[in-house]
Amino acid sequence: MSPRTVDKSAKKRALLRASMKVFARKGFAKAKMIDIANEAGIGKGTIYEYFRSKDQIFIDAFHFFIGDLEAEYDKILSSPKGPIEKFEEIIDTTIDGFLAAGDFGGILMDFWAEGIRNHQQIEMEHIFNLKEVYQKYREIIAEVIEDGIRIGKFREIDAKLSAAILIGCLDGLLLQSIMDPKMIDLRKAARVCANIFISGLAR
Amino acid sequence: MSPRTVDKSAKKRALLRASMKVFARKGFAKAKMIDIANEAGIGKGTIYEYFRSKDQIFIDAFHFFIGDLEAEYDKILSSPKGPIEKFEEIIDTTIDGFLAAGDFGGILMDFWAEGIRNHQQIEMEHIFNLKEVYQKYREIIAEVIEDGIRIGKFREIDAKLSAAILIGCLDGLLLQSIMDPKMIDLRKAARVCANIFISGLAR
Amino acid sequence: MSPRTVDKSAKKRALLRASMKVFARKGFAKAKMIDIANEAGIGKGTIYEYFRSKDQIFIDAFHFFIGDLEAEYDKILSSPKGPIEKFEEIIDTTIDGFLAAGDFGGILMDFWAEGIRNHQQIEMEHIFNLKEVYQKYREIIAEVIEDGIRIGKFREIDAKLSAAILIGCLDGLLLQSIMDPKMIDLRKAARVCANIFISGLAR
Amino acid sequence: MSPRTVDKSAKKRALLRASMKVFARKGFAKAKMIDIANEAGIGKGTIYEYFRSKDQIFIDAFHFFIGDLEAEYDKILSSPKGPIEKFEEIIDTTIDGFLAAGDFGGILMDFWAEGIRNHQQIEMEHIFNLKEVYQKYREIIAEVIEDGIRIGKFREIDAKLSAAILIGCLDGLLLQSIMDPKMIDLRKAARVCANIFISGLAR
DNA sequence: GATGAATGAGGATTCATTCAT
DNA sequence: GATGAATGAATCCTCATTCAT
Structure with a gap:
């Protein structure tokens, strides 16, 4: 008889989401493996069935987070729309991508932090x-x-x-939104931002 | 004849600068007390003559970093200049403050990260x-x-x-500058940024 | 029609041989259950159908290894041959027994190691x-x-x-043979050994 | 004022001796760092002030154990004595070296075991x-x-x-002595061994 | 019977902090 | 004041064992 079947890939994704939630909440450094296990409702050891190490979870989370975004940008660029429409779409896509991340938007902080440091390890250098x-x-x-x-x-x-400057603007807005979600209405901010930039760049 | 007097306050500031350099380079979590001691050229134990704990160094660094900035902003606001000039000055002050930080600009990441998390400890909640x-x-x-x-x-x-949006813009530019200092000419960016915003906001 | 019958005893012996190969190669402590399962071409869990625990495999391996040897020695002793012939046969039997073990001769190290320690567990004390x-x-x-x-x-x-001294001699030769099989021609060594001892003991 | 001075080298040797005692008693694999710390009467963490890792302790122990022995053999060989005397001296030196090791003779088992396996790690390959x-x-x-x-x-x-065969003989005697110290009078065994071999080799 | 996913006890290692000198 | 040797709490990770399928 076949043994218990588990959709390893689906479980891995679920685990990744749990990890990202914990990273977002506590930061990578302060997140413990046991926290992730608890968040995912599994045993500590089980994590290692899906990820080699804590670092590897982080790396996978990075790709999971960044992954689709790149494809979206490419799609916008190759569309036949005019620059102003593209401009607006880039802003919306960034904001929407972040909003879709929901609970684990805070992980952005760690990605930035890791991506910014000069890594001693070549591996990390390459990945981040x-x-x-x-x-x-x-x-x-x-x-x-x-x-x-x-x-x-x-x-x-x-x-x-x-x-x-535009990229900075969007990142900076996300930063403020992570910090104080109730204070910043990102959708409205996106519109105002587009407005300011388009006027600001206009001839 | 006075006994060997050490200007505790001066040494503390020197230590703080050393710490910030290390935090900027490795991140708070990965920075070790021994790294700070080495950077400062003193013994590991000596740090505790000046700071209660690693956390306290971080808190002090935060105040050291933020400190003057607030005063500067107040000065700008209370000046009799027009809004456009004030706008430009705010941008310049932010950029200059960061540039003055030099070696330890990277510490911003940690301040943001710490400032953003929901702290369990009330103390941190208050400080950051x-x-x-x-x-x-x-x-x-x-x-x-x-x-x-x-x-x-x-x-x-x-x-x-x-x-x-403006604040986001500045933060986001700093972020990119920390990441890739050679790519972003902050002073030029400041001018373009002011230009875009002022045009963008203009009637 | 008989249901799928598995010769449990035969499979157990096969498993034992696989285990001994792994123990010989990596040593008991560094041998993992998964290594044994892989060597035997079965699932990790299946091992527990045949053995209570890793320790038990080791104990069974010990008996499997030592088992016949004792009988062989008894046979030699009770033969009507003279002491010199018996002497030669003891040497040959020891060497042949080891050579027959082939791939898993290296397990001797672990048997010695286990057999020698002062065991905390009474059980082991008795078995080894x-x-x-x-x-x-x-x-x-x-x-x-x-x-x-x-x-x-x-x-x-x-x-x-x-x-x-003779026993030591044989063990020591096996040791060297395990270490450097190409360097020691055990059969030749057996003959020289017998020769030296018989001359050395001769009146 | 100068801080507490510690003869690091002497303490390292003392720690090494404690480690070897524990290895001899429990075997390398079953020896825990805390066992070593307890044997040495220090804290667990202190061990790492003197050794990079558990493996490193083992490697150092190996050199500590083997170290002088090589020099002794060289001395014997370069002496002007005849082959029979040299033969006797080699036997005595081996036995005496082992007896001098006293409490940690049992570590030999681990050295043999490690020295015999085919190591995956190049480093170990070289060291053992x-x-x-x-x-x-x-x-x-x-x-x-x-x-x-x-x-x-x-x-x-x-x-x-x-x-x-002679080397085997000595190793095998040590093996028996480790196993059952009261049963084997090594000094007497050395004499008998020399006797048998010299007669056995004599024309 | 067979399997491998899940588990958590256990152990090596790190590092902030203490404190004797 | 300054130091670094000593410490053990904390944490990542391993792996023998269990058990649902």
Whole structure:
């Protein structure tokens, strides 16, 4: 007879979500394996059936979190819409992606923190290459801005720097939202943000 | 003849700077007391002559870092300049404050991370009340924006939300600068940022 | 039609052999249950259908290994041959027994190690009573030597001690053979060993 | 004022002795760090001030144990004495070295066990190269035997194999002595052993 | 019978903190 | 005042064993 069958992949994802919730709540460093086990309603040892180590959970969480986002941005870029619409969509996508994360938005802090440090371990260096991720985002958005400049919608402005500013704006809003969710209505903020930037960049 | 006197206060500040450098480099959690001692060129035990605990160093570092900034903002606000000039000064002050921090800018990540979590310990809750700090910043900047609206320089816009967006923008730029200092010319970014916002808010 | 019958005893022996191979290769302490399962090509849980515990496997392996050897020695002793022939046969039997073990000769190390320690557990104390086993061997061989002395083939010598020396000699050769199989030709060593001892004991 | 001074080297040696005692008693695998700490009368954490890891203690113990022995053998060989005297001295030195080890003779079992396994880790492979150690011993003793053959004291015999047999003999005696110290009078055994071998090898 | 997912007791190791000098 | 040796609480991870299927 076949032994108990478990959808390992589904359970792994569930475990990942539990881990991310704990990381978001306590921070990676202060999160204990037992906390994750409790959150997931399983035994401590079981975690190791799905992840090699605490670090590995974190790495997997990073990919889980970042994963779809990249695909979404690509989709926006390759759409036939104009730069202003793309601009708005980028903002909405970022905000929506974060809101969808719900409970574990706070994990962003740890991703930033890990992504920013100069890692001694080559492995981590490679995995948390946020530097490159941001570099790419800036390029993507700069292209949209350059398009806008080319077709005369935006005035002549440093596109790369403007992109950095928009990204910064969104990250900074998320930061404030994590800190004080009731204070910041992200959806409204997204609209105002788009408004300010589009006016600010307009010829 | 006076006995060997050590300026405790000066040494404490030196120690604090050493600690912040280490925190910035490795993150609070991964920073070891021995790292701080080595950075400061003293013995591990000596740290405890100046600080009760590792946590206390962190708390003191927070105040050391935030300290003057608040005063600076107050000065800007109470100056007789117009809202646009104030706006520009707020941006410059934030960027300059960060640039002045130099080596230990990376500690911002830890302040954010600590400030954001829901602390179990009441003590920490009180000390790292970033929520309140940001709340206050938003109010200060919103006031400037409202002034601008009142005198017709800025169009009717949600001042509080705009303030949040500006703060987010600055934080987000610092984030990118910590991550990739060579990529982001903060001074130039400050100018572009001011430019975009002032145009974006302009009637 | 008989239901799927598994020869439990045969499978148990096969499992035992797999276990011994693993013990020989990695040592008892470093051998994992999963290693044994893999070596035997079965599931981890199945081992427990045949053995109560890892310790029990080890105990059973010990008996499996030692088992026949005792019978062989008894046969030699009760044969009508002379002491010199018996002497040679004891050496050959020991070496052959070891060579027959083949892949799992290395398990001897663990038997010695376990047999030698002062066990906290009474159970182990009783089971791994190597002390007694060796005591008995010494007596058996001493008897052969005394026979040799009695009939004038061997000179007057401490028979018990000489027996210990011969046993030591054989164990020590096995040790070297386990360590460096290509270096020690055990069969040749057996002959030289017999030669040296018989000459050395000869009147 | 100078802080508490500790002779780190002396304490390390004392700790090593305590560790070896525990290893001898329980075996490396079953020895716990806390056992070592208790035996040494210190705290668990203190061990790590002197040794990187449990493995490192074991490696250091190996060198501590083997260390002088090699020098002793070299001294014997380079002496101007005849092969028979050298032969006797080799036996005595081995036995005396072991007797001097006293309480921690049982650690030999672990050295053998570790030295014999095929190590996955290159590091261990290199450190516990018992294979080479034994190879060298066999060569040293074989030389003595060849000397004896050359000057006509010993008969034509496979010197290398005879050396292996002598070494085996000594190891095997130690084994029995570890197992049952009261049963084996090692000093007497040494004399009988020398006697048998010298007669056995004699022309 | 057979299996492997789940478990938690156990153990090596880390590191903030203490304190004798 | 300064120090670093000593400490043990805390934590990650291993793995023998259990048991539902």
